[in-house]
Amino acid sequence: MSRRVVTLAHYYTAPEIQKMADKVGDSLELSLFAKQSDAEVIVFAGVRFMAETAKILNPRAEVILPDRGSTCSLVTQTDVNDLKRWREEHSDYVHVSYINSSAEHKALSDWIVTSRNVDDIIAHLYSKGRKVIFSPDRNMGAYLNFQYGYDMPLWSAVCEVHDKFNEEALLTAMQEVEGSVYLIAHPESPLPVLKRANYVGSTSGMLKWIIDFSGDSNSTIFVATEDGILYNMGLARPDLKIAQAPIYAGCQCNQCPYMKLNTIEAVKRAQSGDGIKIDYLTEAQMNAARAPIEKMLAFSQGDRSVW
Ligand code: 13P
Ligand code: SF4
Numbered sequence: 331m332s333r334r335v336v337t338l339a340h341y342y343t344a345p346e347i348q349k350m351a352d353k354v355g356d357s358l359e360l361s362l363f364a365k366q367s368d369a370e371v372i373v374f375a376g377v378r379f380m381a382e383t384a385k386i387l388n389p390r391a392e393v394i395l396p397d398r399g400s401t402c403s404l405v406t407q408t409d410v411n412d413l414k415r416w417r418e419e420h421s422d423y424v425h426v427s428y429i430n431s432s433a434e435h436k437a438l439s440d441w442i443v444t445s446r447n448v449d450d451i452i453a454h455l456y457s458k459g460r461k462v463i464f465s466p467d468r469n470m471g472a473y474l475n476f477q478y479g480y481d482m483p484l485w486s487a488v489c490e491v492h493d494k495f496n497e498e499a500l501l502t503a504m505q506e507v508e509g510s511v512y513l514i515a516h517p518e519s520p521l522p523v524l525k526r527a528n529y530v531g532s533t534s535g536m537l538k539w540i541i542d543f544s545g546d547s548n549s550t551i552f553v554a555t556e557d558g559i560l561y562n563m564g565l566a567r568p569d570l571k572i573a574q575a576p577i578y579a580g581c582q583c584n585q586c587p588y589m590k591l592n593t594i595e596a597v598k599r600a601q602s603g604d605g606i607k608i609d610y611l612t613e614a615q616m617n618a619a620r621a622p623i624e625k626m627l628a629f630s631q632g633d634r635s636v637w
Contacts, residue, residue, distance in 0.1 A: 334371070335601055337352050337372075338353050338355075338363060338376065340355070340360065340375065340533075341534075341562055342585075343589050344590065345558075347375050347592050347593075347597055350594070351375060354562070356532045356535075357445070357446075358444040358534075358630065360376065361429070372393045373605070374396075375396060375597050376589065376592070377402045377588045379401075379405055379429065381394070382432070382433045383429060386619050389613075394600045394603070394604075395600070397592060397593075397596045397605070398606050399588065400588045400589070400591045400592065402430050403487065404431065404466045404488070405435070405466075407486075407487035408435060408465070408487050410432065410435055416463070416465075423461045424460045425438065425441075425465070426440065426441045426448075426455070426465075427442055428444070428445075428448070428465070428466060428470060429442050429444045430467065431465070433619040434615070437615060440625075442623045445518070445535070446531070446535060447629065448470065449477075449478075452464070454637065458637045460637065462480070462482045463483045464482045464484055464485065466486075467488065467517075468487060469488055469489070469492065469517070469519060469520055470518055472484065472521045474517075476521060476524075477530075491585070491586045492516055492520075492554070492556075494584055495519045495578075496523070496578035499577065500513065500523060500552065507550045509546065509549055510549040510550075511550050512545070512551045513551075513553075514527060514529040514536045514539050514551065515529070515536075515575070516530075516554060516555040516556075517532075523575070536563075537566065540563045540566060547570055549571065550572075552575040553572060553575060554574075
């Protein structure tokens with residue numbers, strides 16, 4: 331008897347991969363969907379930390395990542411032993427970690443956040459008089475410190491895709507455009523770029539901003555994030571001029587090499603049970619990583635009793 335398979339895809343995968351998926355979304359939406367799914371097999375067309383999060387939240391399901399190489403630079407730039415020492419040096423702080431982190435990293439965290447809820451969760455912790463350290467994304471942390479006047483010590487990793495966006499190239503491109511010009515950006519982008527943005531938020535937040543856009547349709551909207559989501563933006567608002575924000579050098583395409591390993595062949599193979607099975611996390615590792623994720627999910631559903 332064939333097993334029930336559900337396929338999830340992040341917005342950064344190619345359009346043909348998104349079309350193969352039962353659910354397309356941002357990190358938070360995909361995590362929630364995985365947790366609530368009753369499928370026996372979850373194929374995760376995303377990157378490894380996303381597939382691991384799905385397994386941690388739904389340990390009964392078999393979770394399959396289509397390609398072994400689908401990592402994330404925020405994960406590979408973080409040595410967990412160094413992180414452990416850093417955390418020990420800040421033992422009186424609450425450690426908030428971005429979901430773009432390994433299961434081991436999550437287990438060393440008090441809270442997990444996504445780009446969708448990071449502002450609210452950190453504001454909540456400060457409102458309770460807590461001091462926060464933030465890892466692994468230095469750009470996101472710098473933005474939060476600037477935007478809200480925090481002084482969080484920050485870990486030093488960056489996303490190799492978003493870190494390429496560049497203020498100087500952006501200002502030049504903006505000057506060349508006729509009519510009104512806007513910028514929306516993912517918070518993994520560098521702070522000088524984020525300071526220029528009309529909106530900073532998650533992939534689904536940026537998509538919503540585009541859907542709701544009520545300005546002049548002759549405007550140009552630059553988007554500082556991976557180019558996969560431009561497909562969703564174009565589908566939602568074909569009337570708008572939407573362009574990827576420029577980067578500091580090179581061809582000006584800006585794709586996540588790890589997300590793009592989700593090819594049609596690899597996803598089809600995974601759907602038939604062949605791929606990287608997320609079966610290597612022990613129960614103890616999953617329990618330790620699940621606790622800070624569950625806090626985030628409870629907070630997202632309105633629970634303010636945890637801090
Ligand atoms: P979102 O949670 O905003 O979808 O971001 C995931 C990601 O990897 C951004 O680079
Ligand atoms: Fe990681 Fe950056 Fe790729 Fe997102 S875009 S998965 S943060 S490398």
